[in-house]
Amino acid sequence: MLHALPLAETSLSGWLSGLISGHALLPGEAPLAWAVVIASILKATVIILIVQIGMLYATWGERKVIGRMQDRLGPNRVGLFGLAQPFADMIKMLTKEDITPTAAHKWVYNLGAILVVPPAVIGFAVVALDRHLIAADLSVGALFFFAIGSTSVMPIFMAGWGSRNKYALLGAMRAVAQVVSYEIPQVLSIVGVLLLAGTLSMNGLVISQGPLGDAFPGVWYVFLQPIGFIIFLLATTAEIERTPFDIPEAESEIIAGYHTEYAGIKFGLFYLALYFVTISASAVGAILFLGGWQPPFGFMAGLPGWVSMTAKTLVLVFVFMWLRGTLPRLRVDQLMAFAWKVLVPISLVNLMVTGFLVKLVAGWPPLGVFGAFAVANVAMVLLLLWLVAGWRRRSGARQMSFDRPRDIAAGAAVRGGAA
Amino acid sequence: MTPTIALWWYLLVAAALFSIGLFGALSRRNAVGVLMGIELMLNGANVNAVAFWRYTGPSSGGGLTGMDGQVFAIMVIALAAAEAAVGLALIISIYRSQQTVLLEDFTSLHG
Amino acid sequence: MIEKVAFGLVTAVALGGALGVVAARNVFVSALWLVLSFIGVAGLYALLGADFLAATQVLIYVGAISVLILFAIMLTSNVMSDERANNRQAFLAFIVASSVVAALGVLGYRTDWPVTWGDGATIVRVEAAAAGGAVGASAPVTATDGAAGQPAGNTDGVNRDENVVQLGTALLGEHLLSFEVISLVLLVALIGAIVIARD
Numbered sequence: 001m002l003h004a005l006p007l008a009e010t011s012l013s014g015w016l017s018g019l020i021s022g023h024a025l026l027p028g029e030a031p032l033a034w035a036v037v038i039a040s041i042l043k044a045t046v047i048i049l050i051v052q053i054g055m056l057y058a059t060w061g062e063r064k065v066i067g068r069m070q071d072r073l074g075p076n077r078v079g080l081f082g083l084a085q086p087f088a089d090m091i092k093m094l095t096k097e098d099i100t101p102t103a104a105h106k107w108v109y110n111l112g113a114i115l116v117v118p119p120a121v122i123g124f125a126v127v128a129l130d131r132h133l134i135a136a137d138l139s140v141g142a143l144f145f146f147a148i149g150s151t152s153v154m155p156i157f158m159a160g161w162g163s164r165n166k167y168a169l170l171g172a173m174r175a176v177a178q179v180v181s182y183e184i185p186q187v188l189s190i191v192g193v194l195l196l197a198g199t200l201s202m203n204g205l206v207i208s209q210g211p212l213g214d215a216f217p218g219v220w221y222v223f224l225q226p227i228g229f230i231i232f233l234l235a236t237t238a239e240i241e242r243t244p245f246d247i248p249e250a251e252s253e254i255i256a257g258y259h260t261e262y263a264g265i266k267f268g269l270f271y272l273a274l275y276f277v278t279i280s281a282s283a284v285g286a287i288l289f290l291g292g293w294q295p296p297f298g299f300m301a302g303l304p305g306w307v308s309m310t311a312k313t314l315v316l317v318f319v320f321m322w323l324r325g326t327l328p329r330l331r332v333d334q335l336m337a338f339a340w341k342v343l344v345p346i347s348l349v350n351l352m353v354t355g356f357l358v359k360l361v362a363g364w365p366p367l368g369v370f371g372a373f374a375v376a377n378v379a380m381v382l383l384l385l386w387l388v389a390g391w392r393r394r395s396g397a398r399q400m401s402f403d404r405p406r407d408i409a410a411g412a413a414v415r416g417g418a419a
Numbered sequence: 420m421t422p423t424i425a426l427w428w429y430l431l432v433a434a435a436l437f438s439i440g441l442f443g444a445l446s447r448r449n450a451v452g453v454l455m456g457i458e459l460m461l462n463g464a465n466v467n468a469v470a471f472w473r474y475t476g477p478s479s480g481g482g483l484t485g486m487d488g489q490v491f492a493i494m495v496i497a498l499a500a501a502e503a504a505v506g507l508a509l510i511i512s513i514y515r516s517q518q519t520v521l522l523e524d525f526t527s528l529h530g
Numbered sequence: 531m532i533e534k535v536a537f538g539l540v541t542a543v544a545l546g547g548a549l550g551v552v553a554a555r556n557v558f559v560s561a562l563w564l565v566l567s568f569i570g571v572a573g574l575y576a577l578l579g580a581d582f583l584a585a586t587q588v589l590i591y592v593g594a595i596s597v598l599i600l601f602a603i604m605l606t607s608n609v610m611s612d613e614r615a616n617n618r619q620a621f622l623a624f625i626v627a628s629s630v631v632a633a634l635g636v637l638g639y640r641t642d643w644p645v646t647w648g649d650g651a652t653i654v655r656v657e658a659a660a661a662g663g664a665v666g667a668s669a670p671v672t673a674t675d676g677a678a679g680q681p682a683g684n685t686d687g688v689n690r691d692e693n694v695v696q697l698g699t700a701l702l703g704e705h706l707l708s709f710e711v712i713s714l715v716l717l718v719a720l721i722g723a724i725v726i727a728r729d
């Protein structure tokens with residue numbers, strides 16, 4: 001179980017080792033430790049640069065897309081098609097006055113803004129843009145991504161508490177309750193995929209969806225796990241706090257939530273992190289459900305992996321923009337009820353059915369596997385519709401509601417127990 | 420291949436974590452602070468378990484198969500989660516009736 | 531060398547965070563230091579080759595337990611208070627804690643541990659080299675290759691991918707009973723927490 005190709009040809013660290021030590025690596029020989037470090041730093045730099053540019057144009061793209069959806073033109077004044085707009089925005093952010101409220105806890109307030117970026121960036125370490133364009137193909141890659149994602153609540157807490165502003169604190173409490181609640185359906189929805197692939201490694205996940213995967217060859221997991229995919233999309237939208245789940249920063253209720261007190265570049269950092277996580281979540285969605293860097297059709301086999309991967313990621317980014325342009329914001333009680341009463345039970349059922357099917361279909365021909373999953377998914381959807389219809393008939397009420405606001409905190413307590 | 424870092428260093432770090440946690444659990448006035456100290460102690464114990472798994476584990480199962488140390492650590496993490504959930508629920512409940520979370524004010528059992 | 535630097539860094543984070551927890555006056559700041567300490571401990575696990583455990587540590591301690599603690603602090607305390615954080619037995623506690631660390635340190639140093647680091651590792655490395663020799667340069671890409679295609683940084687001989695599989699097998703095989711018991715404990719704790727916190 002080693003690289004199929006000699007290290008010296010395929011990996012940056014192998015090449016660097018050869019450069020430093022003066023001879024190419026023999027098969028099985030480990031590269032120099034420092035070469036590994038330098039190679040990692042180089043890879044990280046390249047990935048961060050790509051992501052930065054992607055982030056800048058994601059803001060431009062979002063304004064264009066939403067503008068068109070709302071029958072406007074979007075930015076078109078600065079540069080050709082408004083393409084220089086992100087840079088104008090950046091200059092504006094950087095030159096604005098940097099205000100620290102006198103009442104704020106200085107350290108926590110400033111660190112909150114700074115620390116909001118690292119969790120958003122570190123997640124990219126395990127995103128496989130191509131077979132070899134990955135900073136670290138960890139054996140626990142998928143778990144690592146969601147673990148890093150779960151740390152993003154800490155800077156939110158710090159921002160909300162450090163600002164000493166009741167709206168900021170309220171926004172932080174809302175944000176954390178939401179992120180923590182939606183983490184459960186998000187992780188449960190991908191466990192089905194992990195069961196199918198039998199690995200947590202990002203490259204392993206992509207390869208298992210390609211023509212050479214040994215478990216279920218040539219099938220993207222979105223076709224075997226459609227319910228999981230939809231839950232993943234919904235939970236991720238809430239996890240990265242985008243409309244319709246942007247209750248923590250609902251400007252009509254609590255000004256701007258936890259970043260109310262931030263101005264200039266510190267506000268810019270929150271903005272940056274929002275787009276970083278949008279892109280990284282889309283990329284991970286593409287890897288888990290859409291075959292990652294595998295080309296979409298057999299005849300495209302010559303296409304570079306990163307082209308397929310970028311295209312798939314952009315499709316998912318567009319879906320997030322689409323949701324934002326289409327749907328109104330939820331109420332906070334609807335939001336919590338949706339996570340705990342709808343998404344968690346569905347994802348648990350989906351997980352159980354998938355686990356059962358994975359054992360059942362072992363050794364079946366591909367068409368049989370596909371058919372079994374199709375039948376199971378249709379059955380689950382029908383069951384769900386039947387349950388929802390019955391529930392609405394019985395309750396007579398159209399809204400899901402919690403009685404008391406403090407149940408939200410109880411919801412967070414439940415989640416800690418469930419973890 | 421010999422380990423770069425001797426096992427003792429990991430044991431020392433684990434002991435230090437445990438002791439700092441012990442100090443926190445014994446000295447804090449705030450009930451949540453005591454709970455944090457206990458979490459630190461559990462972490463120290465976990466570091467010990469994983470260090471022993473890495474340094475002395477493989478021989479027990481022949482090759483790198485003995486997973487007892489890691490399983491033990493996972494059980495401790497799960498128990499810590501349960502402990503935090505129940506402990507903090509208790510603290511919130513006491514706060515509702517006593518309006519305080521300082522341990523020296525919890526005197527209703529003094530009679 | 532790199533291992534030593536990394537060990538020094540994560541140890542500094544873990545112990546520095548822990549010291550911050552007991553030194554901070556404000557309980558909220560104390561909880562933030564606790565998060566740092568948890569991250570340092572995750573780094574220690576990663577250094578020891580327990581990648582799955584490191585990720586789990588971040589996911590559960592940082593993502594869940596710390597959040598619970600912070601929520602409890604916000605719901606119960608005057609969050610801006612800077613009053614005395616330690617009780618009267620702090621000095622006594624300091625003596626107890628330092629004697630514990632001294633005793634454990636001496637014991638750990640003087641005991642002759644049956645260290646077997648290297649035995650299993652050598653086997654894995656030999657197998658890996660053999661596989662590398664057998665698979666030609668133009669061999670097709672296989673699923674297992676992708677999973678194991680991470681030799682660049684791993685020079686310590688732990689086969690991390692196998693580790694996750696073995697851990698899963700151990701949890702649902704050898705240790706099935708404790709796995710089931712812990713699930714039951716979690717369920718009971720979950721229900722108990724709801725019941726206690728509601729009224």
